[in-house]
Amino acid sequence: MSVSELLGNPVALSFIAATFLTLVSAVAVIWHKSIVYAAFFLSMLGVGNAILMTLLGYPVIALFHLVVYVGAAVTFILFSVVMLREAPMVELKERYLALIALALLSILLLYVFSGYVGMTSSYYVSYKEITALLVEKYWFALIIAAIALVTTLIEAITLARKEVVS
Amino acid sequence: MIDIYLYLMVSAVLFALGTYGLMTRRNIIRMLLSAEVIFNAALLAFLALSSVSSSLAAPGGALVIIAISLSAAEVGVIVSIAILMFRKKESLDVYELSEFKG
Numbered sequence: 001m002s003v004s005e006l007l008g009n010p011v012a013l014s015f016i017a018a019t020f021l022t023l024v025s026a027v028a029v030i031w032h033k034s035i036v037y038a039a040f041f042l043s044m045l046g047v048g049n050a051i052l053m054t055l056l057g058y059p060v061i062a063l064f065h066l067v068v069y070v071g072a073a074v075t076f077i078l079f080s081v082v083m084l085r086e087a088p089m090v091e092l093k094e095r096y097l098a099l100i101a102l103a104l105l106s107i108l109l110l111y112v113f114s115g116y117v118g119m120t121s122s123y124y125v126s127y128k129e130i131t132a133l134l135v136e137k138y139w140f141a142l143i144i145a146a147i148a149l150v151t152t153l154i155e156a157i158t159l160a161r162k163e164v165v166s
Numbered sequence: 167m168i169d170i171y172l173y174l175m176v177s178a179v180l181f182a183l184g185t186y187g188l189m190t191r192r193n194i195i196r197m198l199l200s201a202e203v204i205f206n207a208a209l210l211a212f213l214a215l216s217s218v219s220s221s222l223a224a225p226g227g228a229l230v231i232i233a234i235s236l237s238a239a240e241v242g243v244i245v246s247i248a249i250l251m252f253r254k255k256e257s258l259d260v261y262e263l264s265e266f267k268g
Binding site: 019056153 | 181183186195196206215223230238240242
């Protein structure tokens, strides 16, 4: 695809912008010195991922991802890390091993996914389709997810509550 | 349309970056952030692969919604453990987690 073709294709431009945002944010999450900024970049990663989900044909899930994941989960981390302190990294030798793991994992996954070269997504999943599936087919999983969220809320309050000294 | 392989490439790089972070950090919150990068990579790969077929597109989306909900629950659990750990040990170093009993 030439540059002029690329500039005339909004989908390709959006994909490049979202990919750039996602990857740069992921690098910042891992390497940024401040843990608060790292949490902020995780929310940016969520936004980039939501754009990619929309381009794949899942706007409803992208919206859900923005509201539940970026809006609730990452904000929760962001507010919590403000009161916590940084811990050191692992030894230098182990960091080199991790870098090798990074390279090998990328190569392995790209090889595994190479079978999908040339395939494109041409489906648009509507809100009605997903809700019908969730309510009719995956209702039990939905109930379990709701119970997990409620028990997490109770557990988080219990754990984070200050102990009363008798 | 964008090739599915390009989405999978982004997902693979995200997964590798998250794994690197998980391996090199000792701070429990940093490890959680790296695990969240891996989670985002998994979501993207799952949606990209399910969008290949019309019969899998909607079920894939429904399962991703449930996964995002459960991820929010997981974040709550780990952050509350980190707060409890910080209160007891004044540190978030996972190397000290082995002494964290009872």
